[in-house]
Amino acid sequence: MKISKPRGTRDFLPQDTKKRRNVENILRQVVRNWGFNEIITPTFENLELFTLKSGEGIIGELYNFRDKGDREMTLRPELTAPVMRMYVNEMQAYQQPVKLFYFENCFRYERPQKGRFREFWQFGVELIGSTNAEADAEVIALATEMLRSAGIKGDLHVNNLGVIRHLLSVLEPEQQSRIMRLVDKKDDVGLDELLEEIDAPADLRMKLLELICLTGEGAIAKARDLIGNIPEIEAFQELLSILDIYGVEYTIDFGIARGLDYYTGTVFEIYAEGLGAQNQVCGGGSYQLIKLFGGGDVPSTGFGLGFDRIMEVCEIQAPDDIPVVIIAKDSTRTDALKTAIRLRPHMPVYTDLMKRNFKAQLSYANNIGSSHVIIIGEQEVEAGKVTLKNMTTGEQELLSIDEVILELGHKQ
RNA sequence: GCCGGGGUAGGGUAGCGGUUAUCCUGUAGCCCUGUGGAGGCUACGAUUCGAGUUCGAUUCUCGAUCCCGGCCCCA
Secondary structure, three states: OOOOOOOOOOOOHHHHHHHHHHHHHHHHHHHOOOEEEOOOOOEEEEEEHHHHOOOOHHHOOOOOOOOOOOOOEEOOOOOOHHHHHHHHHHHOOOOEEEEEEEEEEEOOOOOOOOOEEEEEEEEEEEEOOOOOOHHHHHHHHHHHHHHHHOOOOOOOEEEHHHHHHHHOOOOOOHHHHHHHHHHHOOOOHHHHHHHHHOOOOHHHHHHHHHHOOOOOOOOHHHHHHOOOOOHHHHHHHHHHHHHHHOOOOEEOOOOOOOOOOOEEEEEEEEOOOOOOOOOOOEEEEEOOOOOOOOOOOEEEEEEEEEEHHHHOOOOOOOOOOOOOEEEEEEEEEEHHHHHHHHOOOOOEEOOOOOOHHHHHHHHHHHHHOOOOEEEEEEHHHHHHOOOEOOOOOOEEEEEHHHHHHHHHHHHH
16 A cells, blocks of 8 residues: 655655755855854644734634644744744843744645645744844845855845835725735736725825836835835835845835735845746745734844745755765675774765675665775785775775775765 | 646656556666676566446546646735
């Protein structure tokens, strides 16, 4: 009976895993160098954590379950909420800002397609405690640096929601939310209908439709013309000038809304080519969730990177381990094992586990791509040495084990 | 939840209402019992699952399931 893997999950073969771990470690190193500390949160949480953040509607997309103690639980669909919960539970007294990152798997009950799986990995960063433009800029610059380090060309779009919120401030909060969601979806028809339905002032309607189309060079100036010199535009301008210092390339895009109420100001998205319909590899912004989870009035800025999508377009290959194979005869297997024990602190060592004959062992070494083999036969045992054979050149010489370590150890 | 295309040895393909076939790879053995990469031969190994039509289904029909792409959604 053959059991298939669950829908939307993947098996990672050794070479896939090696490549993923390699990229993962590259990203980790970048984030650490920017002063962020890694954390781990539980794979499952109380269901309420996520319904509190995103509403009851998301339950349909969760892997939720009732545990044996009759508690409503769910596999985590994302990590911002768990990190905020963790902060509220145990980190509120930490020196600010608190700079955290995570790399974890998440679970969503969705229909799989290109770049979308039911189990997927997110690499995320949260900077907690600062509303300053410097904080937002650091987070955005870090996101672009991470992608750059993975060899990925991303297209960064930045916005400050304060501008559009300022414009909409005369409307009911509920109407504002609906408008933001439609803007996020770029649903112009729906937006027109809604504005008609709520009978929005003609002036606001005109300005809104114009604003959300503003992108690129000069967008800030045009926004000023449209709305006036409000503090939100000033703040946006400050953020952009810091990004300029970082040398980050960006596109101003007043049409990015990210659809959710808890975003407070800065929002950004990064798209990459070659990913089909799911081309967003990064999304984030500044938000306020800590209060919602029972903490203080503490702001945060963060983003999540879709690690699987990154791997989809990442071409960085992990360096190969170079295995050393010990070849022995039946009569010298004990010596082979003892040699392996001495070599393994210094290099990856394989011994024959298949009772192969001499020739087949050599062939095996060749097939797994070993650069060197160590031959241990009666002659070598008698001499108290081993034969080191270079599989590329075919050269071989009689050496002591220490000499072998000296010869090969530094290459690993 | 919706739409389209698929599922044949471990991987890649072709085929077809009548004992399927082929390439790569793996393992075991042999040509070849202390020196590999080549080649040859032999063996092992698959029609996603279920129901229906049929004398007979891998093929046709229906359903399920999984995969791929798209819609919806995307925290």
